[in-house]
Amino acid sequence: DAMVIQNPRYQVTQFGKPVTLSCSQTLNHNVMYWYQQKSSQAPKLLFHYYDKDFNNEADTPDNFQSRRPNTSFCFLDIRSPGLGDAAMYLCATSRATGTGNPTNEKLFFGSGTQLSVL
Amino acid sequence: AQSVTQPDIHITVSEGASLELRCNYSYGATPYLFWYVQSPGQGLQLLLKYFSGDTLVQGIKGFEAEFKRSQSSFNLRKPSVHWSDAAEYFCAVVNQGGKLIFGQGTELSVKP
Numbered sequence: 001d002a003m004v005i006q007n008p009r010y011q012v013t014q015f016g017k018p019v020t021l022s023c024s025q026t027l028n029h030n031v032m033y034w035y036q037q038k039s040s041q042a043p044k045l046l047f048h049y050y051d052k053d054f055n056n057e058a059d060t061p062d063n064f065q066s067r068r069p070n071t072s073f074c075f076l077d078i079r080s081p082g083l084g085d086a087a088m089y090l091c092a093t094s095r096a097t098g099t100g101n102p103t104n105e106k107l108f109f110g111s112g113t114q115l116s117v118l
Numbered sequence: 119a120q121s122v123t124q125p126d127i128h129i130t131v132s133e134g135a136s137l138e139l140r141c142n143y144s145y146g147a148t149p150y151l152f153w154y155v156q157s158p159g160q161g162l163q164l165l166l167k168y169f170s171g172d173t174l175v176q177g178i179k180g181f182e183a184e185f186k187r188s189q190s191s192f193n194l195r196k197p198s199v200h201w202s203d204a205a206e207y208f209c210a211v212v213n214q215g216g217k218l219i220f221g222q223g224t225e226l227s228v229k230p
Contacts, residue, residue, distance in 0.1 A: 004161070042208060042220035043162070057217075090161055107218065109154075109161030 003027050006091050006110035013081050014118050021076040021113045023091030032074040033107070034066060035090040043090055049074060050096060081117045088112045120145045120213035122221035130227040131199050139194040139224050141183075141209030150212040151192040153183055154220075157205045165207075168192060179203070204228045 005024045013019040023032065030051050035043035047056045049068045063085070065077040078085055091110040121144045131137050143149050150169050154162040166177025173185040183194045192209060209221040 006161075040223075042222050044220075045217055088159075092161075106164050106167065107162075109163070111161045112159070114159070 004091055004093055004108050004110035006089075006113050008113060009111065010114050010116070012116045012118060013078075015083065016080045019078050019081055019115070021078075021089050021091075021115070023074045023076070023110055024072050025091075025093045025108075026072070027093055027095070027108060028071060029093035029095045029108070030071070031094045031096050032068060033092040033094075034064075034074070034076050035092065037088040037090055037112070039087075046076070078115075081115070083117050086115055086117045088114050120149070120211055120219055122209050122211050122219055124207075124209055124221035124224050126224045127222070128225045128227070130229055133201050133228050133230055134198050137194075137196045137199045137203070137226070139207050139209075139226070141192045141194065141221060142190050143192060143209075143211045144190065145211060145213075148187075149192075151183075151185065152210040152212075152218070153177065153181070153192075153194050154208045154210060155179075155205050156208065156223075162208065165194070199226075199228055201228045201230070 003026050007022045033048040034046045036046055037043040045057050046060045047066050063079050067075045090112045092107040094107045123142045125140050152167045153165040155165050156162045165181050166175045168175045168185045175183050181196050183192055185192050206223045206225050208223050210218050213219050
């Protein structure tokens with residue numbers, strides 16, 4: 001049974017047209033992450049939510065935003081996609097134990113959304 | 119800053135042969151280390167992790183890894199590779215901010 005679900009599997013958008021990627025989880029984990037993975041590169045953390053607290057990475061462009069309306073769902077909004085934003089976007093979750101290091105716990109990844117920008 | 123280096127971009131092994139994927143880390147204290155596997159077009163799956171204790175860690179799918187502080191290494195091994203092991207393998211370390219930092223990955227090909 002899928003535990004971290006990303007929709008859609010493939011997304012095509014136009015240059016400059018806003019796009020939203022979705023992630024849902026059935027694990028009731030309190031931490032959710034968004035990673036960007038370009039072709040043949042390592043995943044790069046964009047931001048994460050620790051419960052409702054949003055944590056943006058310093059080098060994440062302003063073009064990328066995120067929303068977490070409840071525990072189960074998290075969205076990645078790309079306001080004006082450029083050609084360089086074409087990538088696989090991976091959602092992941094973990095259960096923080098309160099030690100202050102959420103990634104000490106195992107991350108569960110979704111299958112990703114492959115974004116193409118035309 | 120914490121970092122992870124995977125020296126081998128691509129490795130090819132014969133089915134049934136042994137495998138070792140290299141990972142070197144840079145971290146001042148005892149690191150939290152992970153190995154993930156990614157099949158084509160899929161998300162990442164955790165193979166194993168090291169936090170403390172026994173330096174030889176057993177994971178899923180017959181993989182193991184050994185933490186060697188003196189060499190700053192956390193190499194992944196498997197005694198006999200199966201064709202289904204062909205995938206991308208990522209070593210990762212948790213940095214001081216609690217974030218998971220991935221290496222650049224090693225692509226494994228398995229030939230019959």
